[in-house]
Amino acid sequence: MDPAFQDLDCMAILRLEAEEHERLRMPDSRPTRCEACDNDFGGLFRCRTCLWPRIVCCKCLLTAHREQPLHRIEGVPDFKGITLAALGLVVFLGHGGDKCPKGVRDGNFTILALNGAHDVTMDFCGCENAAPRGTQLEAMRLYGSAHTVLDFELVRHRVDLGLIQPERKRARKEGKGKGEGIAKGVVR
Ligand SMILES: [Zn+2]
Ligand SMILES: [Zn+2]
Ligand SMILES: [Zn+2]
Numbered sequence: 505m506d507p508a509f510q511d512l513d514c515m516a517i518l519r520l521e522a523e524e525h526e527r528l529r530m531p532d533s534r535p536t537r538c539e540a541c542d543n544d545f546g547g548l549f550r551c552r553t554c555l556w557p558r559i560v561c562c563k564c565l566l567t568a569h570r571e572q573p574l575h576r577i578e579g580v581p582d583f584k585g586i587t588l589a590a591l592g593l594v595v596f597l598g599h600g601g602d603k604c605p606k607g608v609r610d611g612n613f614t615i616l617a618l619n620g621a622h623d624v625t626m627d628f629c630g631c632e633n634a635a636p637r638g639t640q641l642e643a644m645r646l647y648g649s650a651h652t653v654l655d656f657e658l659v660r661h662r663v664d665l666g667l668i669q670p671e672r673k674r675a676r677k678e679g680k681g682k683g684e685g686i687a688k689g690v691v692r
Contacts, residue, residue: 528559529581540564549586552576553619566593571601573624574617574655589625597640598629606630615646617655 527533537544538561546562553575560568569575569588573595577586589611596603607627615622628640638649645656662668 525581525583534581535559538564540568546591548580549577549591550580550583552578562591566591569593574615574619574622576619587623589623594625594627595644596627597644598631598634603627604629604631604634610651612651614652615655616652616658618658618661 528535535548538548539558540560541564543563544561545564548559548561549565550557550559551565551569553572554568559580565577566588570593573588573593575588577588577591578584579586594603594609596607598604604627606629608630610626610628613624613626615624628637629635634640635643641647641653646653647656647659648654659668
């Protein structure tokens with residue numbers, strides 16, 4: 505076992521979280537304002553993925569996650585999970601993160617990432633010279649077709665674990681010629 509985890513008391517960590525939730529539910533200590541803007545635009549939320557778990561309003565949450573659509577969000581003070589897409593986050597493609605004037609909305613989209621599956625709302629570039637949908641996705645390091653794609657980090661993680669074998673390596677093992685491509689992978 506990694507020495508960093510040797511003395512880790514997982515139950516103690518879960519207890520700490522339960523105590524924190526309990527404290528935030530109490531009328532005296534329940535947060536009523538956003539820690540960033542001191543308002544309450546659209547309710548209060550906390551990101552489970554961000555390193556700094558501030559309690560913020562919906563507006564500040566969406567601003568902070570414009571380029572982080574794969575973070576896990578919980579409501580405050582009920583701590584129920586809710587997706588960024590349900591709160592109104594849209595991922596814009598084709599214009600460096602900005603909205604396309606002729607954007608084509610796809611609200612039925614799933615990204616498979618290291619921390620699970622994420623329902624997201626995508627706005628594809630719909631300009632006359634727009635790149636194909638697959639190319640727009642690849643520019644964001646998302647791979648796949650139709651409505652479900654893989655995040656690049658997930659692919660790399662599975663390659664690192666040996667769960668996907670790049671074709672060039674596989675071809676070498678099987679005694680085939682060089683340069684037969686590395687892009688495609690084989691899932692074992
Ligand atoms: Zn705010
Ligand atoms: Zn976050
Ligand atoms: Zn466009």
